[in-house]
Amino acid sequence: MRRIVLHLDMDYFYAAIEERENPELKGRPVVVCVYSARGEGKGAVSTANYEARKRGVSSGMSCPRAKKLAPEAVFLPVNFELYEGVSENIMGYLRGQGNAFEQGGIDEAFLEVTGRVKSDYKKAEELAREIKKVIRLREGLSCSIGVAPNKLLAKIASGYRKPDGLTVVEPSMVQGFLRPMKTSKLWGVGKKTAEELREMGIITVGDLTEADPITLVEKFGKAKGAWLYSAARGLDDDKVEVREAAQLSRITTLPRNTRKPEEIEGALKELVRDLHTALKEQGFSFRTVSFIAVTAALKTHTKSRTLSSTTDEETVLLGLALELMEAFLKERDLDIRRVGVRVSGLGRAAGQKSLLDYGR
DNA sequence: GCGGAGATGGACC
DNA sequence: CTAACGGGTCCATCTCCGC
Numbered sequence: 434m435r436r437i438v439l440h441l442d443m444d445y446f447y448a449a450i451e452e453r454e455n456p457e458l459k460g461r462p463v464v465v466c467v468y469s470a471r472g473e474g475k476g477a478v479s480t481a482n483y484e485a486r487k488r489g490v491s492s493g494m495s496c497p498r499a500k501k502l503a504p505e506a507v508f509l510p511v512n513f514e515l516y517e518g519v520s521e522n523i524m525g526y527l528r529g530q531g532n533a534f535e536q537g538g539i540d541e542a543f544l545e546v547t548g549r550v551k552s553d554y555k556k557a558e559e560l561a562r563e564i565k566k567v568i569r570l571r572e573g574l575s576c577s578i579g580v581a582p583n584k585l586l587a588k589i590a591s592g593y594r595k596p597d598g599l600t601v602v603e604p605s606m607v608q609g610f611l612r613p614m615k616t617s618k619l620w621g622v623g624k625k626t627a628e629e630l631r632e633m634g635i636i637t638v639g640d641l642t643e644a645d646p647i648t649l650v651e652k653f654g655k656a657k658g659a660w661l662y663s664a665a666r667g668l669d670d671d672k673v674e675v676r677e678a679a680q681l682s683r684i685t686t687l688p689r690n691t692r693k694p695e696e697i698e699g700a701l702k703e704l705v706r707d708l709h710t711a712l713k714e715q716g717f718s719f720r721t722v723s724f725i726a727v728t729a730a731l732k733t734h735t736k737s738r739t740l741s742s743t744t745d746e747e748t749v750l751l752g753l754a755l756e757l758m759e760a761f762l763k764e765r766d767l768d769i770r771r772v773g774v775r776v777s778g779l780g781r782a783a784g785q786k787s788l789l790d791y792g793r
Numbered sequence: 794g795c796g797g798a799g800a801t802g803g804a805c806c
Numbered sequence: 807c808t809a810a811c812g813g814g815t816c817c818a819t820c821t822c823c824g825c
Binding site: 466494496621657678679681775 | 809810811812813814815816817818819
């Protein structure tokens with residue numbers, strides 16, 4: 434059976450929800466920000482609506498800079514609980530629309546629809562239209578959808594026309610679709626990889642199909658080199674499936690750069706409490722704890738410790754986090770800008786159902 | 794040579 | 807003001823170490 438995968442991406446999700454909650458915002462530039470503890474407007478842009486994007490505002494940009502570009506924009510702090518609720522509604526609906534479902538972040542998801550549409554692209558397109566309609570009706574939000582032979586292509590297709598787009602890439606169209614694109618359109622090719630490819634004279638995906646696989650492996654390592662080779666050809670057999678979380682973390686910016694334990698501990702304790710709550714909610718125990726420090730120079734350092742068996746004790750988590758923090762401060766004479774704590778080696782606490790146990 | 798642990802960096806949302 | 811910069815997750819790679 435010819436495989437058909439659908440990828441759905443909500444349009445400027447956070448800003449769109451804010452517009453929906455407050456219709457007066459419609460037509461105005463809206464910038465949703467994650468503000469830090471540094472006061473007066475410091476932080477980064479999470480999402481900007483299209484009015485703000487027209488003025489050059491984009492995600493990841495610093496808020497003061499966005500303010501300079503769009504002084505008349507409405508700046509709002511993120512309201513995660515609100516967005517999560519909306520996301521759950523949408524994902525709950527989507528889950529039932531395919532043969533398999535995979536959420537990839539708060540505002541996007543893959544659906545394996547091969548069986549449901551019997552490998553028929555016309556039916557897949559109809560299904561995509563139906564999904565867009567339902568989400569618009571129920572949530573008052575628009576999304577963009579890509580329909581293609583695999584996840585890699587579906588993801589690129591959903592981003593091809595935005596907002597409110599629908600792009601269908603049938604197998605016969607794959608080469609024509611991919612060849613003219615910049616390599617950075619491939620999911621997994623970011624700034625660094627694109628730059629290294631550019632140095633090799635590879636700008637487009639078409640260029641990449643002509644690259645020598647041996648050279649790619651030499652340059653990028655076995656896994657990534659091989660992946661680049663097949664991705665350029667639109668090949669990908671990654672399954673659509675529910676993935677268990679592998680790690681959970683919390684990180685925050687300190688009011689000022691410091692290496693005094695008493696100025697860091699408070700924040701760390703709060704992060705631990707928050708992380709432990711999330712752990713409990715999701716029924717996870719953990720085996721590895723990491724202390725994360727981002728220095729004044731914005732370099733990230735981590736220190737970790739793995740236990741011989743899993744636990745879900747908050748006191749263990751806090752004890753280890755503090756211990757690792759002290760070890761870090763002893764080792765390095767650096768001021769800390771942001772601190773974080775991470776748990777990995779996750780297991781299921783007794784009596785907890787795995788996400789995988791919930792049927793489709 | 795293989796694995797787990799630990800550190801780091803790239804990528805994406 | 808010639809910059810200033812959140813928070814979260816996943817993955818790959820490298821080194822070290824015990825076996």
